[in-house]
Amino acid sequence: MNYSHEPVLLEEALTNLICDKSGSYLDCTFGLGGHSKKILENLNSDGSLFSIDKDSEVKEYANLIKDERFEFQVSSFSNISNLFSENSMDGVLFDLGVSSLQLDKPDRGFSFMRGGTLDMRFDNKSGVSAKEWINKASEKEIADVFYFLGEERKSRQYAKKIIIARKDMNISSTTDLAELIKPKGFQKKHPATNIFRGIRILINNEFEELKKGLISSIRVLKNKGILAVISFHSAEDRIVKNFFRKEYKNFFEDINLKNINKIKPSKQEKSANPRSRSAILRVGEIEYVS
Ligand SMILES: C[S@@+](CC[C@H](N)C(=O)[O-])C[C@H]1O[C@@H](n2cnc3c(N)ncnc32)[C@H](O)[C@@H]1O
Structure with missing residues (x-):
């Protein structure tokens, strides 16, 4: 491509x-x-x-x-x-x-519009991927990243959903994460926009x-x-x-x-x-x- x-x-x-x-x-x-x-x-x-x-x-x-x-x-x-x-x-x-290049390549994991591995590293040869982080981080850590870096008001609600889901599954793809925070009914902006941006900012420091x-x-x-x-x-x-x-x-x-x-x-x-x-x-x- x-x-x-x-x-x-x-x-x-x-x-x-x-x-x-x-x-x-x-x-x-x-x-x-x-x-x-x-x-x-x-x-x-x-x-x-x-x-x-x-x-x-x-x-x-x-x-x-x-x-x-x-x-x-x-x-x-x-x-x-x-x-x-x-x-x-x-x-x-x-x-x-x-x-x-990063957004459109599904295996780079930057976009919730494309199914792919949840990676999000600019330098995908080193460091911790989004997948590793989201499956290990504490509820407070996740909520703080969503709130402070993603500027997402419902940060605690989404962090709780992730912790509950983690009991039964490994969150490994962009689709897994986007599905967990899917909006109920119509919303002008998909909440995954803020969530993905917050994680990306963290992962790449x-x-x-x-x-x-x-x-x-x-x-x-x-x-x-x-x-x-x-x-x-x-x-x-x-x-x-x-x-x-x-x-x-x-x-x-x-x-x-x-x-x-x-x-x-x-x-x-x-x-x-x-x-x-x-x-x-x-x-x-x-x-x-x-
Ligand atoms: C918006 S794109 C640049 C697009 C470019 N101006 C063009 O016209 O094609 C941003 C780029 O910055 C790189 N980048 C982000 N953080 C960086 C960092 N800390 N050090 C070096 N490059 C970085 C990303 O990997 C990405 O390729």
């Missing part, structure tokens, strides 16, 4: 990110390469792009890009400081969340990774370099917003983030690509103060 991912806020991210066509750029979320390819198109022959992704399955797609200005490595946000030197990048981009990634990005950016982050839900955006507003100062006293901008998708993009509906792009420029 051929997977394709419609990049979100593509033009807006590019216009804001590329401040020097001969510069060096870092795409921290290669995915299926939508943003990376567009960055390369916009650079001149002296420019360069480094892309990373935690998911080793995307390496095959990165290898298709035959361009001397491009390098790819399987790695995570928390490793950025080890991979790149300080003051080396003109722009850093994060396009958070899940790629279509997403919030800690994001915080480490933001701090490392400032470290690797040059003076006047651009940090651009696309988020897809309120809890994720809150981390980015607070970091841009003031939290970066806890780590970098001699740096200012200026020209901060918040950009949302156009009406046209929202209707053409439903995944973009909740997207928010935040950009800021690094200023060294001496």
Whole structure:
């Protein structure tokens, strides 16, 4: 099967990110390469792009890009400081969340719309899968993940259902889990949306990774370099917003983030690509103060 991912806020991210066509750029979320390819198109022959992704399955797609200005490595946000030197990048981009490769492949277990093993790891070669976690975690732990990470109001009710079901079965597929929390009657949004998102955030340690990634990005950016982050839900955006507003100062006293901008998708993009509906792009420029 051929997977394709419609990049979100593509033009807006590019216009804001590329401040020097001969510069060096870092795409921290290669995915299926939508943003990376567009960055390369916009650079001149002296420019360069480094892309990373935690998911080793995307390496095959990165290898298709035959361009001397491009390098790819399987790695995570928390490793950025080890991979790149300080003051080396003109722009850093994060396009958070899940790629279509991950969502559409049933055996990756990210989508309750597709039957598959309950996995949900971005890096499916290491760590604990969603299946292992949901069959071992305590009721309180499950309820907390649904509430705090999934922002699900009925967290305790769903956690109880899971503990009861576990007495008779091993919850091993996306369908097993989605069936357990199936809504009675019509609901605008399937509760599995929040539940699956909460588990995914936990399994991939997403919030800690994001915080480490933001701090490392400032470290690797040059003076006047651009940090651009696309988020897809309120809890994720809150981390980015607070970091841009003031939290970066806890780590970098001699740096200012200026020209901060918040950009949302156009009406046209929202209707053409439903995944973009909740997207928010935040950009800021690094200023060294001496
Ligand atoms: C929304 S997709 C990116 C799509 C990409 N911009 C495109 O246009 O094809 C997000 C990607 O980020 C990756 N990712 C998530 N968390 C990561 C982390 N902590 N470190 C590295 N990559 C991560 C995921 O594996 C996924 O491939």
